[in-house]
Amino acid sequence: MSASHTLSQGIESMEVTTVSDRLSRKLVRNIKERAIEAAMFAAASISVLTTLGIIWVLVSESYHFFEHVPIWIFLTDTMWTPLFSEPRYGILPLLMGTLTTSLVALGVAIPLGTIIAIFLSEFASPRVREVVKPFLELLGGVPTIVYGYFALTVVSPVLQYFFPSLPGFSMLAAGLVMGVAIVPYISSLSEDAMRAVPMSLREGAYAMGSTRFQTASRVVLPAAISGVLSAYILGISRAVGETMIVAVAAGMQPNFTMNPAEPAQTISAYIVQVAMGDLPHGSVGYQSIFAAGLSLMLMTLFFNILGHVIRRRYREAY
Amino acid sequence: MNQKELAAIRGTIRSNRRLDIIFAVAGFVALLIGVMAFVTLFAQMAYNGWERLNPDFFMNFPSRRAANAGILSAWVGSLLVMLVTAVSAVPLGVAAGVYLEEYAPKNLITDIIEINVSNLAGVPSIVYGLLALGVFVYAFGFGQSILSAGLTLGLLILPVVIVATREALRSIPIHIREGAYGVGATRWQVVRDHLVPYSTPGIMTGVIIGMSRAIGETAPIITIGALTFIAFLPPMPISTTAPFVSFDWLWSGFTVMPIQMFNWTSRPEEAFQQNAAAAGLILVFMTLMMNGVAIWLRYRLRKSISW
Numbered sequence: 001m002s003a004s005h006t007l008s009q010g011i012e013s014m015e016v017t018t019v020s021d022r023l024s025r026k027l028v029r030n031i032k033e034r035a036i037e038a039a040m041f042a043a044a045s046i047s048v049l050t051t052l053g054i055i056w057v058l059v060s061e062s063y064h065f066f067e068h069v070p071i072w073i074f075l076t077d078t079m080w081t082p083l084f085s086e087p088r089y090g091i092l093p094l095l096m097g098t099l100t101t102s103l104v105a106l107g108v109a110i111p112l113g114t115i116i117a118i119f120l121s122e123f124a125s126p127r128v129r130e131v132v133k134p135f136l137e138l139l140g141g142v143p144t145i146v147y148g149y150f151a152l153t154v155v156s157p158v159l160q161y162f163f164p165s166l167p168g169f170s171m172l173a174a175g176l177v178m179g180v181a182i183v184p185y186i187s188s189l190s191e192d193a194m195r196a197v198p199m200s201l202r203e204g205a206y207a208m209g210s211t212r213f214q215t216a217s218r219v220v221l222p223a224a225i226s227g228v229l230s231a232y233i234l235g236i237s238r239a240v241g242e243t244m245i246v247a248v249a250a251g252m253q254p255n256f257t258m259n260p261a262e263p264a265q266t267i268s269a270y271i272v273q274v275a276m277g278d279l280p281h282g283s284v285g286y287q288s289i290f291a292a293g294l295s296l297m298l299m300t301l302f303f304n305i306l307g308h309v310i311r312r313r314y315r316e317a318y
Numbered sequence: 319m320n321q322k323e324l325a326a327i328r329g330t331i332r333s334n335r336r337l338d339i340i341f342a343v344a345g346f347v348a349l350l351i352g353v354m355a356f357v358t359l360f361a362q363m364a365y366n367g368w369e370r371l372n373p374d375f376f377m378n379f380p381s382r383r384a385a386n387a388g389i390l391s392a393w394v395g396s397l398l399v400m401l402v403t404a405v406s407a408v409p410l411g412v413a414a415g416v417y418l419e420e421y422a423p424k425n426l427i428t429d430i431i432e433i434n435v436s437n438l439a440g441v442p443s444i445v446y447g448l449l450a451l452g453v454f455v456y457a458f459g460f461g462q463s464i465l466s467a468g469l470t471l472g473l474l475i476l477p478v479v480i481v482a483t484r485e486a487l488r489s490i491p492i493h494i495r496e497g498a499y500g501v502g503a504t505r506w507q508v509v510r511d512h513l514v515p516y517s518t519p520g521i522m523t524g525v526i527i528g529m530s531r532a533i534g535e536t537a538p539i540i541t542i543g544a545l546t547f548i549a550f551l552p553p554m555p556i557s558t559t560a561p562f563v564s565f566d567w568l569w570s571g572f573t574v575m576p577i578q579m580f581n582w583t584s585r586p587e588e589a590f591q592q593n594a595a596a597a598g599l600i601l602v603f604m605t606l607m608m609n610g611v612a613i614w615l616r617y618r619l620r621k622s623i624s625w
Contacts, residue, residue: 029504036506037421043413044422047435047480050473054445057452112348119345132349134613139356141527141609143534145576146598149583150359153366153591180355211338234440241442243537244576248583268444268537275447275541281456289541293448297441304440 058297061290068284074291080254080270082285089288091295093254097171097264098296101246102239104175104260105182109235112179113186114228120187121194122216133188140184148248151177156249169251169263178245186235193227194220226314233307237300243268267296360602367595375596379549380578384589389597391548392578395464396533398552398567399574402468403532407475408525414476415483415521416509439477446474447541455542462543464552465568470538475528482524486517519619523612530608534601536576548573575601 066074069089077090116136120129156173160166166173197220205215221228243266251263252273265273271289279285378388418435422428450470460466490513498508514521552570575597582594 033504033506037417040413040417040421043410044417044431046410046473047414047438047476048431050438050449050476051434053453054441054449057449058445061452112351115341115345115348116352119342119349123342123345136352137613138606138609139352141530141534141605142356142359143536143576143601143605145534145536145580145583146359146363146602149579149594149598150362152583153595154358154362180352183352211334213338213341214334216341237440237442241444243442243444244580247537248580268442271444271448272537272540275451275543290448290452293445297445300440300442300445304437307440 054297058290058294061287062294065284065287065291068287069291078256080265082274082288087284089291091267091292093256094265094267094270094292095295096256096258097246097250097254098240098266098268098299100258100260100264101171101175101178101242101250101266102236104172105178105239105242106232106235108176108179109182109186109239110232113183113231113235114190116183116187117190117194117228117231118216118221121191122212122220133191136184136188140181140188142181144181144242144244145248147177147181148174148245151245151249163261166261167251167263169249170261171246171250171264172260174246174248174250175260177249178239178242181242181245182235182238185238186231189231189234190224190228193224193231196227197223223316226311226316229310229314230307233303233310237303240299240303241268241296243272247272267292360599363595363599363602365595366592367597367599370592370596371599375593380573380581381549384587384593387582387590387593389575389578389600391551392573392575392597393600394551395548395572396574398464399467399471399539399572400529400533402465402568403471403475404525404529406469406472407479407528410472411476411479411525411528412483412514412521415480415487416514418480419484419487420509420513421505435477435480439481443474443535444537444541446470447538449473450538450542461569462545462571463569464572466542467539467544467572467574470542471532471535474535474538475532478528478531479521479524482527483517483521486520486524487513489520490516519615523615523619526608526612526615530605530612533608534576534605536580539574539577540580544573544577545571575604 074089074091076092077088078092079088079090080093081088120132124132151173152169155177156166156168156170159170159173159176160168194216201219201223202215205219210218246266247269250266250269252265252269253263254270255262255264257264270292274285274289375388376393377390378386379390380392381387414435418428418432422431447470450466450473454460454466454469455462460469494512494516495508498512503511548571552567552572553564579594579597579601582590582597585591
C-alpha cells in the first residue's frame with residue numbers, strides 16, 4: 001500500500017468518523033509502531049545473542065574438557081595426540097602451527113598489501129585505480145578452499161622444484177598462499193585510510209618539493225597509520241582463523257616446530273579433522289575441539305582489542 | 319651557493335627521484351604478483367578441469383570412480399543452503415540495520431550492539447561452525463541438516479548485511495525523511511515507503527557480497543558435520559499432491575560445492591584432482607559472477623543517484 005493511498009483513505013474516512021473513533025485509531029497505530037520497533041530491536045539483538053551463544057558454547061564445552069584435562073597440562077604439554085589410545089592434549093604444537101603459518105602469510109601480505117595500497121593511493125592514475133580496486137575485491141572473494149587447492153597442486157610442486165627437500169605438505173606453501181589470499185583485505189583497508197588523509201597535507205609536501213615517494217612515506221603513511229595498523233590487525237585475525245588453506249596444504253599432523261619447511265597442523269585444521277570423523281557427542285575428543293576453538297577465539301579477541309586500542313591511540317583528527 | 323653545494327643538492331634530488339621511480343616499479347610489480355597469482359590459479363584449474371565440465375558432471379552423484387563422479391548433490395545442496403541463508407539473513411540484517419540507523423536511541427545498549435556487530439565481523443568462520451554444532455545441531459536438535467547449515471551461514475553474513483544496510487540508509491539525505499514526516503507519516507511508514515525502497519540497491523550489493531562469501535565457506539559447514547559422500551537428493555520442496563509444498567528438505571542431510579571440492583582435493587589420485595579443479599572452476603565462476611554483479615550495482619548506484 002503506498003503512502004498517498006493511505007493518506008487519501010485517511011482523509012475520506014476522517015469526515016465520517018467521530019472523535020473517539022479517531023482516538024482509538026491513533027492508539028492502534030501507536031501500538032503497531034511500538035510492535036514494529038520492538039521486532040526490529042529483537043533483530044538487532046540477534047548479533048548480541050550470537051556472541052553470547054559463541055561464548056556459552058565454547059566455555060561450557062571447554063569446562064567439561066578441562067575436567068578431564070587439567071588446564072596447565074593443556075597449556076604446557078608439547079604433544080597433541082587426541083586420537084591415540086593414550087591421548088595427550090597439549091595445545092602448544094597446534095599453537096605453533098597456527099603462529100608459523102600466520103607469520104609466513106603476514107610476511108607476504110603486509111609488504112605486498114602496503115606497497116599496493118601506497119601505489120594505488122599515491123601513484124596510480126584514477127583510471128588504473130578504477131580497474132584494479134574491483135579486481136582486488138574479486139581476488140578477496142575467491143573461496144579459500146580454491147586457494148587450498150592452488151597451494152597443494154601448484155605452489156607446493158613449484159617450491160619443491162627449487163627446494164627438493166621440501167615435503168609435499170608444508171607450512172611454507174600454505175602460508176605463502178594464505179598471504180596472497182589476505183593481500184586484498186590489507187591493501188583495500190590501508191588504501192581507504194590513506195585516501196582519507198586530507199589533500200592539503202599532500203599539497204603541502206609537494207609544495208616543499210617532495211617526490212611522490214617522500215610524500216607517501218613521510219606524510220601520508222604516518223597520517224594514516226591508525227587505519228593501516230588496524231588493516232594489519234584484521235589481516236592477523238584472518239590468518240590466525242584461516243582454515244581450509246592450511247587444512248589442505250599444511251598436512252594434518254601436529255608438529256612441535258616453528259620451521260615453515262615442515263608439515264604441521266593448526267588449531268583450525270584440527271577442528272576440521274575431528275569434525276570430519278565421527279567422534280561421539282560428549283566424548284573428550286568432541287570437547288577438545290571446543291577447547292581448541294576457545295583458544296582460537298581468545299587469540300582473535302586479543303588482536304581485535306589490540307586493534308581498538310591502536311585506533312584510539314594513533315588516530316589523527318583533522 | 320658554491321658549485322660543491324649545488325652538486326650535492328642535485329645529487330640528493332637525483333637519488334630521491336630514483337627512489338620514487340624504484341617505488342613506482344615496486345608497486346607495479348606487487349600488483350603484478352597479485353594478478354599473476356590469480357591468473358595462474360584460474361589457468362591451472364581451467365587446464366586441469368576443463369574436460370570434466372560436461373553435462374554429466376552436473377547430473378551425476380559423487381562416485382568411487384573419478385570419471386563417473388559428479389556434483390549433482392553438491393550444487394543442489396549449495397542452492398538449498400543458500401536459500402535458507404538468504405531467507406534468514408536478509409530480513410534480520412535489514413531490520414537490524416534499520417533499527418540501528420533510524421530507531422536506536424543513543425544509549426549503552428545501542429553502543430553494545432554496535433561494537434558487537436563490528437567484532438562479529440572479525441570472528442573466524444570456524445568458530446561459527448562450533449557455535450552451530452553446539453546450538454543448532456545439539457541444543458536445538460536440528461541435526462546435521464540443510465537448516466543448520468543455512469542458519470549458520472546466515473549468522474556469518476549478518477554483519478555484512480547490517481553494515482551494507484546502514485551505509486545505504488546513511489546516504490539518503492535527511493530532507494527525504496523530513497518531507498515524509500512533514501506530511502504526517504509515521505516512522506514505520508517512512509521506513510517502509512521511502513527509506514527501504516531507496517536503499518534497495520545498496521542493500522542488494524551487501525547481500526550479494528555476503529552470499530558470495532557464504533557460498534564458498536567450507537570450514538563452518540564441515541564443523542557442523544556435513545557429510546562428504548552424498549548419493550541422494552533432499553526431498554522435493556514441491557509435490558503434485560496436497561499440501562503441494564513440503565519442508566522436509568530442511569531436515570535432510572546434504573553436501574555443498576566447497577565440501578565436495580575439499581573431499582576430492584584430499585585424495586591422492588590424479589583423476590580426482592581433475593574433478594576438484596572442475597568443481598573449483600565452477601565455484602570461482604559463481605563467486606566472480608556474484609561479486610561482479612555487486613560491483614556493477616555499486617558503480618551504477620554511484621552514477622545514477624541524484625537526490
